Amino acid sequence: MAIEKEKKIARCQECGSTSVIYDDVRGETICAKCGCVVNEGMIDLTQEWRAFDDDQRGRKVRTGAALTPTKHDQGITTEIGKGRGELFKVASKKRAQYYRLTKWHKRLIKSKDRNLSFAFSELQRLISYLHLSKSIHEKVAKLYQQAVNKGLVRGRSTESIIAALLYTTCREEGAPRTLDEISSASGINKRDIGKTYRYISRKLRIRILPAKAQDYVPRFGSLLNLSEKVQVRAVEVLDDAAKYDVTSGKGPIGVAAAALYISAVLMGEKKTQREVADAIGVTEVTIRNRYKEIVEALGIKDEVEEKVKEEEEKEKKKTA
Numbered sequence: 001m002a003i004e005k006e007k008k009i010a011r012c013q014e015c016g017s018t019s020v021i022y023d024d025v026r027g028e029t030i031c032a033k034c035g036c037v038v039n040e041g042m043i044d045l046t047q048e049w050r051a052f053d054d055d056q057r058g059r060k061v062r063t064g065a066a067l068t069p070t071k072h073d074q075g076i077t078t079e080i081g082k083g084r085g086e087l088f089k090v091a092s093k094k095r096a097q098y099y100r101l102t103k104w105h106k107r108l109i110k111s112k113d114r115n116l117s118f119a120f121s122e123l124q125r126l127i128s129y130l131h132l133s134k135s136i137h138e139k140v141a142k143l144y145q146q147a148v149n150k151g152l153v154r155g156r157s158t159e160s161i162i163a164a165l166l167y168t169t170c171r172e173e174g175a176p177r178t179l180d181e182i183s184s185a186s187g188i189n190k191r192d193i194g195k196t197y198r199y200i201s202r203k204l205r206i207r208i209l210p211a212k213a214q215d216y217v218p219r220f221g222s223l224l225n226l227s228e229k230v231q232v233r234a235v236e237v238l239d240d241a242a243k244y245d246v247t248s249g250k251g252p253i254g255v256a257a258a259a260l261y262i263s264a265v266l267m268g269e270k271k272t273q274r275e276v277a278d279a280i281g282v283t284e285v286t287i288r289n290r291y292k293e294i295v296e297a298l299g300i301k302d303e304v305e306e307k308v309k310e311e312e313e314k315e316k317k318k319t320a
Contacts, residue, residue: 069141072116164197176211216256233263244297258290270311
């Protein structure tokens, strides 16, 4: 049955009417008043098949996956066989030929492709472990390909270069990860990551600005199970502290931890300094020092201490 839609897109050449009917089945535009065919032979741009689930869509689709820089071959290279088990699916007379094809197929792969394949598998593992986005994944892959093309990989471990590029890209994209996190995920010493990071950024001309404490607040807040109100208040505290030049020259991780501690106390979601230090990975002394500097500069020291005393009294009443 023809699907008809009334559109005022054309004028009939016979009667001058602007009321036309579009017939999806015949590919014609017909005048609704006199029946004259205004246009015919129109191209149908819709797909000619329908799919009601992923299985049907997978069987009927005639295109492959989109090109992606996260694969060493952009995701388009074919592979002869996926393992030794495939050999026994071939007829006995063809097994020797099949074995030679797979062997030469692997031998003809360039060393660059082998390097990229190993590096991108390591990158995929780190991305999954650190819960990073697809955009960061693709950007690190592109940077690593540039490093390979310029010969910066020779004489250095692939893991250290991937870790350094990941650290760089996370800071660029506003989702920074600490050197401790990158080091524990990759198994590379922090000193080696720092050395490789400085070398790669200089050769690829990557200019990274110092990380802001505000960028760490959302992730640290989720680690501490703090509400969005507390996180917003922590950002406000950091913005006000920056006006008094309290945060300059200080480590952004410690400053962010102190701001979250202060905002949690003010918003009634108190966390102890020990809990904040254990979750974020800094010492209590660092949090205490940054806390004192911020509350004194903002003039909220008495307010915060009163909140702390109230929470302590409530806890004593509960335990009594």
